Amino acid sequence: xxxxxxxxxxxxxxxxxxxxxxxxxxxxxxxxxxxxxxxxxxxxxxxxxxxxxxxxxxxxxxxxxxxxxxxxxxxxxxxxxxxxxxxxxxxxxxxxxxxxxxxxxxxxxxxxxxxxxxxxxxxxxxxxxxxxxxxxxxxxxxxxxxxxxxxxxxxxxxxxxxxxxxxxxxxxxxxxxxxxxxxxxxxxxxxxxxxxxxxxxx
Numbered sequence: 643x644x645x646x647x648x649x650x651x652x653x654x655x656x657x658x659x660x661x662x663x664x665x666x667x668x669x670x671x672x673x674x675x676x677x678x679x680x681x682x683x684x685x686x687x688x689x690x691x692x693x694x695x696x697x698x699x700x701x702x703x704x705x706x707x708x709x710x711x712x713x714x715x716x717x718x719x720x721x722x723x724x725x726x727x728x729x730x731x732x733x734x735x736x737x738x739x740x741x742x743x744x745x746x747x748x749x750x751x752x753x754x755x756x757x758x759x760x761x762x763x764x765x766x767x768x769x770x771x772x773x774x775x776x777x778x779x780x781x782x783x784x785x786x787x788x789x790x791x792x793x794x795x796x797x798x799x800x801x802x803x804x805x806x807x808x809x810x811x812x813x814x815x816x817x818x819x820x821x822x823x824x825x826x827x828x829x830x831x832x833x834x835x836x837x838x839x840x841x842x843x844x
Contacts, residue, residue, distance in 0.1 A: 651815045653678040653783065662785050663746055664754035664769040671787040675810055678783045679818040683829035685772040685780045689750045691821050692770050694723035696732035696741065703820030704813045711736035717824060726753060742768060765791050782821065784814060 653676040662676075681688050694700035694716065700723060701715025713736065726747050732755055733741035742755035745764065752771040756764035766788050773781040 649819075651677045651679050651818045657783055660783075662769050662771050662783060663748075663752045664756070664767045664785070665787070667745060667754070667756065667764050667767050668787045668789045670790075672790045672792055673807070674785065674787045675807060675814075676783065676785045677811070677814050677818060678781055679822050680775065681780045681782055681822045682778075682826050682831045683780065684778050685774050686750055687829045688772055688780050688782060688821065688825045690719040690724055691824050692753060692772075693726045693749070694720050697738065698733050698736035699723055702817055703824065704817040709735065709813070715820065717827075719828065759791060763789075763791075765789050782818065784818065786810060786814075 657678050658676045691700070691703070695702055697710050700720055701710040701713065703715045704710075706712060706714055726744060726749065728744050728747060730744040731741050732744070733739075735741075742757055744753060745756040745767065746752075746754040750772070752769060755768040755770075757766040758764050766786065769783075769785045769787075771783045771785075773783065775781055
């Protein structure tokens with residue numbers, strides 16, 4: 643597969659169809675959204691930024707005013723946040739006791755986050771999968787899946803289908819570009835001027 647522009651977060655048709663870790667946790671999803679970005683450094687250089695995600699941790703690298711209490715997401719690798727194990731919590735918001743649980747993980751390759759219901763079954767899964775490319779680059783695929791039990795502020799299903807995907811895209815795009823900018827910067831990769839400051843990515 644040819645590497646797409648590092649400015650794009652559009653997944654290919656093949657990537658959208660491909661099975662990723664965590665897909666089996668919601669066999670028949672109400673919705674499935676896949677995005678991807680090419681990062682100009684190795685998977686080992688990208689992984690630490692994924693491992694430390696979470697509000698009140700390193701942040702989500704998206705719009706901090708929305709999902710990190712206004713605190714700017716970290717621009718350095720935090721050693722004490724690198725150990726990721728099944729059952730760990732990635733808080734939704736700073737100070738929250740709820741958030742995404744790590745449902746599956748292989749360090750350096752993928753992590754599957756999930757929001758379970760009262761019975762422990764995932765209502766939502768969010769997979770971050772690293773795929774090495776030639777030339778020392780990496781393809782980061784991110785897939786969000788929701789079960790039929792998913793609800794968004796009590797809205798009916800037909801409204802959710804129209805409202806949630808655009809909002810998810812905006813936040814996901816910011817996050818993917820933020821991860822890429824940080825990983826490439828830490829790896830010493832020279833970037834175009836528009837990507838030099840992760841806070842400016844929109």
